[in-house]
Amino acid sequence: MYVGDPQLTASQVLRTFHHDELYLFLGAAFTAVGLVSIAFAFLGRKFDAMLFWLALFAIFYGQRLWLHLGLLTLIIPPSHFFDDLRAIGNYLVPIPAFFYFEAAGFLGRSGRKIAIVLTSVFLGLAVATMLFGQRDAFQLTNNLVVIVSLFALIIQSFTRKQADKDFVIARRGIIVFVIFALFDNIGGALGYRWFIEPLGFTFFLATLGYVAAKRGLHRDQQFNALQKELEIARRIQTSILPPAYPQSPHFRVAARYVPMTAVAGDFYDFLVADQTQAGLLIADVSGHGVPAALIASMVKLAATSQRANAADPALLLAGMNTVLCGNTQEQFVTAAYVYLDAESSTLRYSAAAHPPMLLVRSGNVIELTENGLMLAAFSFATYTTAIHPLEPGDRLLLYTDGILEATNAQGEEFGSSRLHTLLKKAANLRAEDAAASILSSLEQWSSRSQNDDLTLLVCDYLCANTPSQSASLPGLTATPA
Template sequence: MQMLTDLPVTIDRATLRADAIDLACGTAFVIVGLASCAIAFARRRTKVRMFYWLGIWTCLYGVNVLWVPLHGIQPYPIRVIEPYARALTMYLVLPFAFLSWMEATRGWVRRFSAVLVVIEVAIAIVAFAVFLVTGDPNRLLVPNNLVAALGLAVLLVVVSSNKLFAKYCVMPSRGFFTFAAFVFTVEALFSNIINPLGHPMPNIFEHLGFAILLAAFGHSALQMVEQSERRLLGIESELQVAREIQVSILPTTVPELTGVRIAARYQPAASVAGDFYEFLQTDPQSVGILVADVCGHGVPAALIASMLKVAVQSVASSADHPGELLGALNRTLAAPLRGQLVSASYLWIDGKAQKARYSAAGHPPMLRWRNGRLEAVESNGLLFGVLPDVVYPEREIALTKGERLLIYTDGVTEPENLQGVEFGAGGLQALLAKNGMESGAEVATRVFAEVPLWQVEQRQQDDMTLVVVDVL
């Protein structure tokens, strides 16, 4: 019986070595590609999409490399789909390569790269269709390679010139990227010249050229992420300063009046807000309460809210006449608002006489809680910024012991639950009925805790301001 070791075995060492190199490099490229996609997901806040395209590009390249050493040893289902997968992946490498380059460019170079992406996708679709009909995956390799050469030529021209690079590239530096582009180009040209002459170059040189280019893209992407995050940190720092300034213009204490107790709560939805409130106290027995809401959010709304602080002080002489004060505010703000709209509600309280006057400019109605019922008090005119001269109606209210007044912005009442029902006056009424014996400050705190829970996403989506007035 002949021993197994005596059987003649012919081993093509060169093929074995090439397969081992392809297996190692292909696996490494797939791992790097997956890592790049993971980094893109983790750093999605910075919106650097190049990592996604780099990851997919690298994975596709690695898969194409792995087809050769793994041919014939895959499980049966993979062997069945292998020809189709190879025909598809070999043409999808370039679209994602151009997408990666597109993310690093701007201007006409970016637009040109987008055109190349569309062309390559079209070639991939047609090539796959031709393969399904003829069984030949190589029919469109020539036009595919021509587009690749065109894209590479444009890349070389741009990165070779300091002026062009600065004008059309968003990458912070060009040194390493330029070196990598030239290395990759030299390798590609050398391979395409030597291979047809019958002297094929080892695949390791192609893999090294691609690895260097990939490293340059990755290095540039990391620089772009770092640059973007520094910019975001700078913006967040500036927003924090803006928030501190905005908070500093709001009242730090509430007025104390005989027979009246006031509580106020303010919570912006973002770093800065468009809500504003102010107290105008001209004597120990009376106070004016202004609550305003600038349409919109963020920095523009916050700037207008800050303007209100100055504007209110300029019309303080009309503090005891809500209609006059709102009219004067509207005239003062008409030009600076430049089309922006503001709603406002103003309540004047005379603690000694136990009466109040109320007026509003397109604002949610004041709510009055007494005898276990919630009533809406309305006396509305146009929003600030619609017309320069507006007359605001005024309503006088006789205050009674034990009642409670609520002035607020729509961020308190408009949030909706899963059924599309607003928190509204009904939510406030239920909360007041349940916690009627608590102080105004405690009620305001409960409202601010309940509203986010009512919302679909259970997080604050609008600025919230609430002033609670208890008549003692």
């Protein structure tokens, strides 16, 4: 009978509803849990295959539960299509189940192959039902395959050598579900129609929910602990950076340091900072995050160990390279160092595979390049020092490649030409304001999230004790390390 049948009474409908109300609720609950789980599987920081297959399993199981309710047969007239649809639902439910067991590690090393073979069997039964209709042989095959697979699953779960508490809890849920499922499937093979498997599935989902909640709480605790450690690491790394450049009658220095993450691989230092001399070092470790930050600390130590050579940039970089080689786990460092002497009105500059230093003079931007090989990569690397005259009003810019490689929404890099233009526009600003202007313009240009550490040093030379030099930078002098 169905609702269109005039012989159907209200008491029969009510009786059927009361018989099915538990399974109506369970079907809705399983489907809801599945939809929420599938959202978490995709929205997490990393796709969770185990959660995805569990979600499909729960959704399929909930829909299959509804298809077998007596209340549904009162709504839909009897038809071969509906009978075939229910049978196909039976065959499709085990497919995500076995992929879940494979992802959870219950099927051993051959889990993927086992899941694929079983999927082929169940898909074959579903296709055969669509082509030929429901057959007892198909249902018997389904019951036998499920029974054998469930027995094998229990045996496999107990043969696992190492089992943590979460695995043991999940295993108990699976065992309860398997027992209930075996009861229904064995009964079905013998011609009986019990329907207690959903109760076992409820217990199974409850155990998985407990494990998921416990692991989620543990991950949150780990994440909070990691955030605290990163904050400590950030404070430690910031502490190795120098304080503001001291007041000087000859130099004004502004520094800007913007790490991509809590800690960074960029580094700068003032190796010399007195009334008439300045030694400015900037460095960039390959990579990002904690590994790069640890090596940046090593760069600090290497630079400090070479402070005696602060007046000779080539010798200083060569000494740093000797200290770093073989100690950076195959990561390399680019660096640039400039030594400024107000008494002689000269600058000495050397670099190791670093972007060129920029000199702003009389409204023009001049690139100063004196590059050797990167630090920490080649023990035989040598460096040379370029000597240039200094003039009052000169502005120097040292920076890391994150400035040049910042990209906009179209993937276009900021590049050196835009940096030159910015420097010209900011020529009349104080060093602090010029540094802030550069970073502000860079932030406006780059609509994407920051993809590299950003560091820059702006140094203004105010006056010299000797007459001004020519603006053409004559007589480049290079001295080897």
